[in-house]
Amino acid sequence: MKTTEFHSLINGYASDILYSSGMQAEKSFIQHGTISVFEHSIHVVYLSICIASILHLSINRRALIRGGLLHDYFLYDWHIPSLNHRLHGFRHAGLALKNATRDFKISFIERDIIQKHMFPLNPALPKYRETVLICISDKICAVCETLASDWTRKRMKSRLFLKCPPLHTILTKKNGVL
Ligand SMILES: [Fe+2]
Ligand SMILES: [Fe+2]
Numbered sequence: 001m002k003t004t005e006f007h008s009l010i011n012g013y014a015s016d017i018l019y020s021s022g023m024q025a026e027k028s029f030i031q032h033g034t035i036s037v038f039e040h041s042i043h044v045v046y047l048s049i050c051i052a053s054i055l056h057l058s059i060n061r062r063a064l065i066r067g068g069l070l071h072d073y074f075l076y077d078w079h080i081p082s083l084n085h086r087l088h089g090f091r092h093a094g095l096a097l098k099n100a101t102r103d104f105k106i107s108f109i110e111r112d113i114i115q116k117h118m119f120p121l122n123p124a125l126p127k128y129r130e131t132v133l134i135c136i137s138d139k140i141c142a143v144c145e146t147l148a149s150d151w152t153r154k155r156m157k158s159r160l161f162l163k164c165p166p167l168h169t170i171l172t173k174k175n176g177v178l
Contacts (some may be wrong), residue, residue: 001050010045010069013062017069022103029077032145040141041069048130057129060109067113070100071134078115093118118147 010018017023026038035043045068052059053125073096078088097114102105106114109128116126126132 010065014069022075030079032142036147037072040043041072043141044068044137048133051090059130062105063109067110068134071114071117072096073100075099089121093122143161
């Protein structure tokens with residue numbers, strides 16, 4: 001999928017999420033290596049749409065994009081030691097869902113994506129194929145982002161985002177104003 005097409009998709013379905021103060025705050029929370037939670041969420045959504053399109057899966061794109069963007073909406077930096085961040089791996093999906101339902105109108109599929117994206121660490125079974133797609137993409141992105149060298153990360157960034165200036169703007173600028 002072309003990044004310009006991806007940009008139109010996420011802007012069309014989820015501009016309220018992308019430019020919200022919560023999502024913008026994710027730019028300052030590290031997820032893996034030097035990758036922010038915001039970047040990670042974009043990576044996961046992009047990969048899940050690519051997989052769905054390669055496999056010709058019939059999916060609810062709106063729910064996939066919105067649920068994928070919010071799947072790690074726990075709103076803190078889990079690398080900073082705190083009693084509130086204990087057992088992050090097990091608890092953050094529940095916290096993300098709580099924050100997401102507070103800040104946005106969430107559909108059943110989006111709820112399932114956020115709540116169950118940590119399967120099998122969280123044992124609740126995904127109910128929708130959109131959840132399975134985000135589960136798989138999340139794990140692939142986590143491994144790539146963690147293992148990638150700085151050089152590879154920069155290359156990933158330029159490949160994915162620099163070819164589409166508006167997408168790069170969303171990623172790097174505060175409030176992502178276009
Ligand atoms: Fe997560
Ligand atoms: Fe994630």
